[in-house]
Amino acid sequence: MSASEEAEKYLSRLSALTIEWIKRGEQSDSLVSRWASSSQLRDNVTLDLSEEAQSEDALFDNMRSILDNSINPYTGRFLDKLYSAPRPIGLAAENLLSTLNANGHVMSASPMLCLAEETCVAGLAKLCGWNAEEADGLTMPGGSSSNTLAMQTALQNRFPAFRKQGMLGIMKDLMREGTEINACRPLLFTSAQSHYSLDKAAMGCGLGLESVVKVPCDAQGRMDVAALERLIIAAKDGDAAPPERRGVPFFVNATSGSTVLGSFDNLQAISEVCQRYRLWLHVDGSWGGPVLFSEKWAKLMSGIDKCDSLAINPHKVLNAPLQCSFAVFKRGSSLEANSLDAGYLFHTDSQVGIESTSRSRHLARRENPGALAYGCGRRGDALKLYLLWNRYGRRGLGEHVDRGFELAQRVADLTSSEKYKHTLESGPRPDPLFLQVCFRPTTSLEEFRRLRKDEQIEALSKCTRHVHATLRQRRRFAVDFAPLPGEIGEFIRLVVHPQTSFTDLADLVQDIAIIGAEYFRTTFG
């Protein structure tokens, strides 16, 4: 049988299964998950690898079992994470990608995927107010990778020794320049509520966790910009900071849409500080970056034109399929510092890059996009944003973002409404509210009110965990919990995706209130 015949047979047979599964998810009485826990799954499902080829029927039984035992995001009630069901055009994009099976490392192997990447990067750069011809960027396998690439690129550009001698070379250079020995290390600054990938990146890049200076946040979860400046000054002035906080600031990460509260740092104010101290300003917009598509909400990232790089994940708010993340750089030439020669792979097209204009340099760079990052082979994930953008238009994607804001506000209004005055309490809320609503059950029972503050917090956190576990048992909704800043314990973090139905959200809020009230009655009643 030819590959085309086998592919045709598989895809048509599989498509019947997947469409049926999506439809099952769309039914109002569907469950998000078949199992309430991993141990339950393990008790009931085993996967095996066979020594001999399996029959087609056995393979399809296998595929059906994978569908049946997975989380079904098409229920619209998987509100647990920062992604949800993909848009149908995304499924088409994935099919196209897997059919092409082209590697995005060099343009000669994947001409159209590279062109799609370049087009999307230029489109994103324009949304940032950057010169699209000078900007450049890449899809990366996730927001963490995009943040890491920004950090590595900043290190390469700020410290020439990083390339050959690594951190030790940087230290030697700084000592030679007269920096005090205990301050000879690069420091990066990020808010206390930023994503843990900044810590992981610092660890993975050989900086170490202590090179990450956590800047306090205000009550709405935004970086305190005055504190940022104080910490920068203190780090540079050997005497003012404790030894472990001394160093050479080189990088600031601002967050557009924090992971728990959904806060947006003030890019305008932070960029002024960064210009003053000549620091690379990266924006982790993995979650909130898509506000750039919205006419109404792009203002939350006002100042992005003065930043150096941006991570943005269309696989979250915009519902592209996983993974679809971009690292975009205002000065594309800064990425060249990451390149290494690889004679067997990277060739230059003799027709491009001869003139040293910024356009021809851009074209030369785009011949071998893989050279600009730290991986080699790459999936052409940009195609997903390319088709999504054209399916809905910039305007449609912006309106999608707007719907999310409206819906989240409605849910927030509900949780703090008269109806739930005695049974739910709200977590801190940024203004305007992005797509997360944090709240938890509370109680006015006498026995609870008599507890010390810390005991109350513990009781509320316990109840939150109980609610989470109960919802997981019921399997109608999936929702996560998280500890909130300020030592106030754990809250339900409800992620309101723009496509969610308000009725479902209202049902969930009610379930949470009822489960919580029942818990408190049993515990304190």
Add this chain to the structure above:
Amino acid sequence: MSASEEAEKYLSRLSALTIEWIKRGEQSDSLVSRWASSSQLRDNVTLDLSEEAQSEDALFDNMRSILDNSINPYTGRFLDKLYSAPRPIGLAAENLLSTLNANGHVMSASPMLCLAEETCVAGLAKLCGWNAEEADGLTMPGGSSSNTLAMQTALQNRFPAFRKQGMLGIMKDLMREGTEINACRPLLFTSAQSHYSLDKAAMGCGLGLESVVKVPCDAQGRMDVAALERLIIAAKDGDAAPPERRGVPFFVNATSGSTVLGSFDNLQAISEVCQRYRLWLHVDGSWGGPVLFSEKWAKLMSGIDKCDSLAINPHKVLNAPLQCSFAVFKRGSSLEANSLDAGYLFHTDSQVGIESTSRSRHLARRENPGALAYGCGRRGDALKLYLLWNRYGRRGLGEHVDRGFELAQRVADLTSSEKYKHTLESGPRPDPLFLQVCFRPTTSLEEFRRLRKDEQIEALSKCTRHVHATLRQRRRFAVDFAPLPGEIGEFIRLVVHPQTSFTDLADLVQDIAIIGAEYFRTTFG
């Protein structure tokens, strides 16, 4: 329209396009590519992002244009890279993955994908002769990422300071232990012919390129193990090595299937050296790792049972779709050093990990596989190997590998046969030969023979580039060239994929000989 209806419509309409495109590729007169260069493509094709939503017809025109202007691997004549057309079951796996759209970072979000990953990791560990219950591993977005994770994990386990203080902390600890200041840096060893991702990883991890000690190779491209030991000893002994080669050895990378020649390092001999000096031994089997599936050729990786970690890419030799790469670790617990707490994401299932047996520790770790690496969100790429393995069985995959070896040997025999005695010359060849055949046109014309050796090499390299360019113009075959070790200039590096037809390969060899002869006649005739 519901998501299921829209998906159904898109997928059936797109499927007609993709199957037609695959069929077109399968025709004997098909071209690998529509365009001969990126500049030609750029002159003829433009991609745009629209402000308003596009019509369905416009979207499908767009998708058709992406297919029409891409490389078609189903021709079987794309022999340019270490991957080729994916197996049809791979396309099914990708469809399933994109439908599920589940994130592999935590098991609660992607129970079946995490189980598939765990099952494949155990299967690969068994092929290595490791204890599957103690081993662990992850899919990574490519072989470079797998190699990088191994390096980071080795750093974390060997140097506890890496986590918090990074390279500077390592240096301070080493100085405190009495290491001479100029030798206070971690060194890794890899062969001169290993993949450039080892250099990139060292750069990205803050070690710097100078921390990579390149070990010379023998004539077949295998690491010279005696030289490895000499270099290790010299690095540790301050006086014997030049200052830039002094340091603390911690990691050796052995290559199973080198990028250009396809050589396999002697794992048995290297592992003895590593045990002697207590060094982490990683195997980059991104390309050659699948020999483990073959009863006949697994011996090329004999000694793998004594290694610490393995990178293997089923998206290359085994024709899973891009990307499908695994990093597997003999001691899964070593991965725990990479973890960071993230209260909003990583929760522990109260039912697992209570007992501290190796099984329960394994289960606890598998609740949050994302915590073991440096990214956060992950695509469930293991599903591709899982379905591929069951479609063909271990035996079928092994036979696939065997076919590749046989085919490559036939091509090598042809290029060095009587027929091409005067027109082709062979590059260095490992014994046994893996899937690459390196050769180039040569000539016995008098004017060429009178040239100095270095002039001959230059002329031969120029001819190789000319052949490459001519084939690109003709677009019937895609094949790459690479500089070979030993300053012998550039050669055609033909990648013989197991599914390639011998007739096509013989035609290509003939084309190369004829184009070369014509070039030499014009130049020297």
